[in-house]
Amino acid sequence: MSEHLINQGGIQQDLVYMAAHELKSPVTVLKAYVQMMSLKMNKAGQTDYLGITEKMDIQLDKLLNIIADLQDVTQITSGSLNYHFAELNIHESLRNCTDVLKLANPEVEIEFSLCSPDPVIKADKDRIEQVITNLTGNALKYSGSNKYLRITSTIENGNLKVCVGDKGEGISPEKLPYVFERFFRAGSADENKLPGLGLGLFICKEIISGHHGEIGVNSKLNEGSEFWFSLPLRVINQF
Ligand SMILES: Nc1ncnc2c1ncn2[C@@H]1O[C@H](COP(=O)(O)OP(=O)(O)O)[C@@H](O)[C@H]1O
Ligand SMILES: [Mg+2]
Numbered sequence: 001m002s003e004h005l006i007n008q009g010g011i012q013q014d015l016v017y018m019a020a021h022e023l024k025s026p027v028t029v030l031k032a033y034v035q036m037m038s039l040k041m042n043k044a045g046q047t048d049y050l051g052i053t054e055k056m057d058i059q060l061d062k063l064l065n066i067i068a069d070l071q072d073v074t075q076i077t078s079g080s081l082n083y084h085f086a087e088l089n090i091h092e093s094l095r096n097c098t099d100v101l102k103l104a105n106p107e108v109e110i111e112f113s114l115c116s117p118d119p120v121i122k123a124d125k126d127r128i129e130q131v132i133t134n135l136t137g138n139a140l141k142y143s144g145s146n147k148y149l150r151i152t153s154t155i156e157n158g159n160l161k162v163c164v165g166d167k168g169e170g171i172s173p174e175k176l177p178y179v180f181e182r183f184f185r186a187g188s189a190d191e192n193k194l195p196g197l198g199l200g201l202f203i204c205k206e207i208i209s210g211h212h213g214e215i216g217v218n219s220k221l222n223e224g225s226e227f228w229f230s231l232p233l234r235v236i237n238q239f
Helices: 003-043 050-077 090-104 125-141 200-210 234-238
Strands: 086-089 109-113 120-123 148-156 159-166 214-220 224-232
Touching: 003 050, 050 200, 086 090, 086 125, 090 109, 090 120, 090 125, 090 148, 090 159, 120 125, 125 148, 125 159, 125 200, 125 224, 200 214, 200 224
Parallel strands: 109 148
Antiparallel strands: 086 120, 148 159, 159 224, 214 224
């Protein structure tokens, strides 16, 4: 690649980062106004339109997630994604993330099978919860009508392994090797109904590799998928 094109790539990255940064504040302010509006409507007993403000809030969260993904990708590309490591009870994180998911999607059934006692690792809580949110969110998004998730944690060979399984549409063997690539979407019949940039799993992979861990997937078309990640327990003192 010529130096000119490299610079142009850098300018584009900067532009995406800055545009995402600038979009974030008005959207955050808008979200605060929507929340204020629903509080005021609630207080005044005007509950007719609360469903609409709730839907606005959900859409604004989606927009904020897209903005955050764009910022993360530009940071990954420029090597400036930083981590703040501290002791983390990952089971608490699994519960936090699934509580939020359940709140927005009460119809989803989630089964847990977690190892005991709760493993404590050294990790960046926000980033690990971002991975869990992405994997559980995908499991639900690509689950079709079977809204069932199975979450397990096990200790294997000095690693903590977390699996998120679903009984959804699955991924074909030809597409499976590419799901962690930037912008890759395996494309189902319903693709148009399921918007996305194809960045979530790329970001997850980067975060897990930033924790010296591994991430992977087993999947069968029309039967379901199992996304997993593992994090080392023993080398925690190296961080
Ligand atoms: N649990 C899952 N079941 C079936 N397909 C999945 C699942 N998770 C991810 N995929 C496929 O991998 C692609 C990439 O996922 P992701 O990076 O999260 O991007 P996005 O959800 O924005 O499309 C998705 O478009 C989808 O085709
Ligand atoms: Mg996704």
